[in-house]
Amino acid sequence: MNSNKYRKIYQELSGKILNEEFKQGDQLPSENLLVKKYGVSRETVRKALSLLQTNGFIQKLKGKGSVVIYSQSMNFPVSQLISFEEIKRSLNMDYNTVVEAFEVVEAGDYPKVQEALKVTANTELFRVVRSRRTHDKVNIIDCDFFIKEMMPALSKEIASHSIYQYIEQRLGLNISYSNKAITFEPMSDYELELFQEATPPYAAVVRSVVYLSNATPFQYNESKHRASEFKFVDFSRRITDKTKA
Structure with a gap:
């Protein structure tokens, strides 16, 4: 697996959050949709989402997926x-x-x-x-x-x-x-x-x-x-x- 794939997904999603294409409180697409969109494994998508969570962009919630918590403040x-x-x-x-x-x-x-x-x-x-x-x-x-x-x-x-x-x-x-x-x-x-x-x-x-x-x-x-x-x-x-x- 190309170790850069999850970073590219992270950069694209974090960019959309910074540009407010995804705003605070919005849900990101599901893991299944992200797997299909980027043509990668579920593991790669999860690594990208984990990095987004670590850096304060999202919170992964049971039953709700990944919710944007970043704000322009x-x-x-x-x-x-x-x-x-x-x-x-x-x-x-x-x-x-x-x-x-x-x-x-x-x-x-x-x-x-x-x-x-x-x-x-x-x-x-x-x-x-x-x-x-x-x-x-x-x-x-x-x-x-x-x-x-x-x-x-x-x-x-x-x-x-x-x-x-x-x-x-x-x-x-x-x-x-x-x-x-x-x-x-x-x-x-x-x-x-x-x-x-x-x-x-x-x-x-x-x-x-x-x-x-x-x-x-x-x-x-x-x-x-x-x-x-x-x-x-x-x-x-x-x-x-x-x-x-």
């Missing part, structure tokens, strides 16, 4: 290590990115960043500030610090598209994991100027340190979201001895 899955461009493409979001600042700074000028990235005070960092806009309205401000020595060719042009794509595809580095913390904080004068109208004038702030597969930290990120409009919802599934069996 999960637009910004904080627990996942995923770039903004990847989220935008997967959810077909109408956003564009504007690079507000691109400069080289010394780590010592940003003590928290220096400590998080475990570098010396005179280490050069790229400081990149990007606003995420929809219909000219700023909803997200990302401030990132990258170690310059690790990616000397990083540019404003690359930052306007996808820095992760540059890191993974052009540099051949493996982005592996991150540590994140979420707080709600008053906006600074600079942030209020970018966000313009903000009621209340608070931002949901996600701070993260991102590591390569060799456990080297390479990025410090502060992602500030308009608190009145964004929900950070994570999908969790309880693991018990019964579900492990």
